[in-house]
Each structure stands twice: as structure tokens, then as C-alpha cells.
Amino acid sequence: GAGVSQSPRYKVAKRGQDVALRCDPISGHVSLFWYQQALGQGPEFLTYFQNEAQLDKSGLPSDRFFAERPEGSVSTLKIQRTQQEDSAVYLCASSPGPGKNIQYFGAGTRLSVL
Amino acid sequence: AQRVTQPEKLLSVFKGAPVELKCNYSYSGSPELFWYVQYSRQRLQLLLRHISRESIKGFTADLNKGETSFHLKKPFAQEEDSAMYYCALLNTGFQKLVFGTGTRLLVSP
Numbered sequence: 001g002a003g004v005s006q007s008p009r010y011k012v013a014k015r016g017q018d019v020a021l022r023c024d025p026i027s028g029h030v031s032l033f034w035y036q037q038a039l040g041q042g043p044e045f046l047t048y049f050q051n052e053a054q055l056d057k058s059g060l061p062s063d064r065f066f067a068e069r070p071e072g073s074v075s076t077l078k079i080q081r082t083q084q085e086d087s088a089v090y091l092c093a094s095s096p097g098p099g100k101n102i103q104y105f106g107a108g109t110r111l112s113v114l
Numbered sequence: 115a116q117r118v119t120q121p122e123k124l125l126s127v128f129k130g131a132p133v134e135l136k137c138n139y140s141y142s143g144s145p146e147l148f149w150y151v152q153y154s155r156q157r158l159q160l161l162l163r164h165i166s167r168e169s170i171k172g173f174t175a176d177l178n179k180g181e182t183s184f185h186l187k188k189p190f191a192q193e194e195d196s197a198m199y200y201c202a203l204l205n206t207g208f209q210k211l212v213f214g215t216g217t218r219l220l221v222s223p
Contacts, residue, residue, distance in 0.1 A: 004157075035211075042118075042120075042216050043158070043213050045211065045212070055209075056210065058208075091158065098209060101146060101206070101209075102148075102163070103160075104159075105150075105157050105158040105159070107157045
């Protein structure tokens with residue numbers, strides 16, 4: 001079946017613009033995660049949803065970052081007033097649910113802030 | 115604090131040589147550890163996890179709690195093993211993965 005789908009694959013934004021990144025998890029997956037991967041680094045956790053509930057947002061770097069999953073399926077990561085340091089690959093992952101700990105990753109969205 | 119350390123940014127070997135990618139971790143609880151791999155122009159995918167104790171594509175990894183290590187090994191490297199390898203620890207309380215910085219494996223003919 002289809003894997004985790006992310007769009008757009010690439011996004012170029014001018015500093016100060018707002019951006020929205022979309023994630024379609026694997027159908028039926030309860031858990032959804034967002035990670036940020038800077039160049040030369042491993043992915044770093046941003047936030048976690050179980051169905052529509054955002055259970056952990058401890059990794060969001062500032063209040064300019066906001067994520068939602070209103071119907072427990074598709075999720076959107078929004079970054080307001082983008083800064084150059086926001087340039088990174090944003091990865092979405094999903095898993096069947098708590099206790100089923102394999103996370104399946106999307107291809108990512110590469111964000112470049114000029 | 116949870117932390118995963120991969121000391122080598124790049125590991126370059128010849129085809130047929132043994133490979134060991136190092137991973138050390140710090141975690142106060144009982145860890146669940148994974149190796150993820152990213153081939154060129156592909157997404158991050160699970161290679162293996164310590165609780166399944168499998169051998170995938172000839173790779174194995176044993177959790178050594180005394181040395182807090184989870185090194186990835188393969189006796190005979192193949193060119194198709196060239197990729198970026200990430201060691202990750204699951205924070206089971208919060209469900210999130212903590213990744214190392216990755217090791218690029220380059221297998222030359």
C-alpha cells in the first residue's frame with residue numbers, strides 16, 4: 001500500500017513568509033510524528049500526535065511552529081515568519097499506535113528560507 | 115538525558131571487507147534501539163531493531179547494556195550497502211525517536 005506521503009517535496013520561502021507542510025500518514029496509523037533534519041545532522045523530534053491529540057510538542061523550537069491533525073489523519077506543520085535557521089528537511093513518520101514502535105517515514109519536505 | 119552517539123561521520127571500506135558502524139547511547143530506562151538506513155534518493159527506512167534479533171541484508175546488531183552500545187556489523191560489505199546509517203533510541207515514555215548524527219558508509223569495488 002501507499003507509504004507516508006509529504007507535500008510539497010521542496011519549498012522555497014522568503015524570510016518572513018508563512019509556510020505549511022502537509023503529511024498523509026499510512027492509512028489507519030494512529031501515531032504521527034514530525035522531525036526536523038538540518039544538514040549533516042540526524043532527525044530531531046518536533047511533535048507527536050495520537051489520533052487528533054497532540055501529546056508531545058516539546059521539540060517545537062519556537063512559538064512560530066505549529067502543528068495540527070484535526071481529524072486524526074492528515075497533519076499540517078505550519079511555520080510562521082520563517083527565518084533562515086528554519087531551513088531543513090522536515091520529516092513526517094507514522095506508526096500503527098503506541099506499543100507498535102516501528103515508525104515509517106515520508107520522503108520529507110526540503111525547506112529553504114532565503 | 116537521552117543521547118545517541120555515532121562517532122564516525124564516514125566509513126569507507128572495500129567490497130568484501132567487514133564493516134562495523136559504531137553506536138553508543140545514554141538512557142536511564144530500558145532502551146529500545148533501531149538502525150535506520152537511507153539509500154541515495156530514498157526515504158529513511160528501518161533496517162533492524164534490537165528486540166527482533168534478526169539479520170537483515172546480512173547486517174546484525176547486538177545490544178550491549180554494559181557498554182551501552184548497539185554497533186551494526188556485516189562480515190562482507192557489498193557496494194549496494196553504500197548509504198547513510200542512523201542509530202536511534204526510542205523514548206518509550208514519549209514515543210519519540212532520538213537519532214544519532216549518522217554514519218555514511220561507502221563501499222568501493
